Amino acid sequence: MFEFSLGVDDLATTWFTYSPLQEAVFSLRLRRHVDKYPFQRRWLESWEREYRMLDSALLDVLVTPRAWMADFLTPRPTFQRPSFESELAVVAATPPETVAKDFTAAYRGDGAPIPEPVASLLNDPAELLARCVAQLRAYWERCLLPQWWPRARTVLEADLAYRGRMFAERGAEGLFAELDHRLSWQGGVLRLDDPDPRVKALGGRYTPVAGRGLVLVPSLTSLGAHTVIDADEPPVISYPARGKALMGETPPPHVPDALAELIGPPRARLLALLDQPASTTALAHRLAVTPGAVSRHLSALATAGLLTRTRSGRSVLYARSPLGDALVAGGSEHHRPFGR
Incomplete structure (x- = not known):
């Protein structure tokens, strides 16, 4: 305990914050334990080809068989919403002796032998560190950043x-x-x-x-x-x-016909999506439209009292208001066939 x-x-x-680097390193667990992450399976499949073009032998063993990892790979965030590059710079500045100590501790705690290529590089921890930094950056840029990270x-x-x-x-x-x-x-x-x-x-x-x-x-x-x-x-x-679980969601949720007829299909889709807070950019990504188009509809829905707005850092997050919840629920009820 x-x-x-x-x-x-x-x-x-x-205080609370998220860490892009931690998410990148932790996402390497998906490969070893894909059955435990059903909502991430399609993402893993989508970047498989790019992943195999990297030094996958090294990336694979940054996570032990029981999903432990060297502590230096996930430094504690020191400010709100750090960038991936700022966190990777912290990793790159890790003393070589800490690199060797943390890898040894992770595999010892797991109870597994240290595999190649880490084992042969422990005598040159500076080189091991440089390779880890380079491969994590490539993994982020080629596999995670284009589509996975925005979601x-x-x-x-x-x-x-x-x-x-x-x-x-x-x-x-x-x-x-x-x-x-x-x-x-x-x-x-x-x-x-x-x-x-x-x-x-x-x-x-x-x-x-x-x-x-x-x-x-x-x-x-x-x-x-x-x-x-x-x-x-x-x-x-x-x-x-x-x-x-939203990571496993592919299409936007179904929009009841009654709701679409009342406020129009674009605004109905947005209202259906916003059971969890989201930003304009994220909604545009999910609907494959421009942020400008989404922003116009969000403003109209908020003015009508169907959405709430909350500032979070540099973003504004939108979510359904109680009135918006009631409208979506009512539209769903009207959409159900008789007898249900």
């Missing part, structure tokens, strides 16, 4: 907006209770109970946050909340992002 002790000041400096970022932004509302409405206890079943909050201590027997074998750890700030990071490939193993690292917890 991991325990994080938070005083009042620590709660005030607890992923939308889901992560929606999670951040939701957590902010929960914290404001229900406080720390309500917030932590919803993050993940592995987490519990009592008496100023946040507990993370990881069921992995190999994690349990490492023993418990009590970590006073002590003014360092606790960072909470949603992830699309986390099966449960987890933290770094190294007790010297600043406190950070990754947890499964809310709405990650």
Whole structure:
């Protein structure tokens, strides 16, 4: 069990963000455990050809058989919404001795032997680091950035907006209770109970946050909340992002005929999509239209009271209002055949 002790000041400096680099590194788990990520299967298939043109032998072994990985590959975010390149620069500056130590610790914790090509490069950790950085950048640019990341970022932004509302409405206890079943909050201590027997074998750890700030990071490939193993690292917890099933959604949801007749097909499609908060860019990507066209319809729906708007960083997230929910539900009822 991991325990994080938070005083009042620590709660005030607890914050949420997502990490593009963490999502890229964690996404390498998909290849080893594709059965555990049904919502990501089609994405994995879509970039298979590009992936095989990279140094897949190295990328494959950045994740151990039990899905552990070297801690230096996923540095703790230090500011809101970092870019992939800014985080990769942190990795590139990792001391060589840390590279060797973290790879050794990951495979030792997993209980598996260190495979090639990592094993032969441990005597030259600077070269191993350089190759990791180069291949992660290529993987990001060729496989994830074109289509996967725009969708992923939308889901992560929606999670951040939701957590902010929960914290404001229900406080720390309500917030932590919803993050993940592995987490519990009592008496100023946040507990993370990881069921992995190999994690349990490492023993418990009590970590006073002590003014360092606790960072909470949603992830699309986390099966449960987890933290770094190294007790010297600043406190950070990754947890499964809310709405990650949306990654498996291909077509926009069905639009009831009655709703389309009432407000027009384009606005009906947008209203049906917005059961989770999303930005103009993300909606345009999903509908394969220009952001300008989406923006015009969103403004009209918001003016009519069918949508709410929330600023999140540089983006504005739209979501259905209670009136919008009622309109969609009513349209669906009218669309059902008699006798159902």
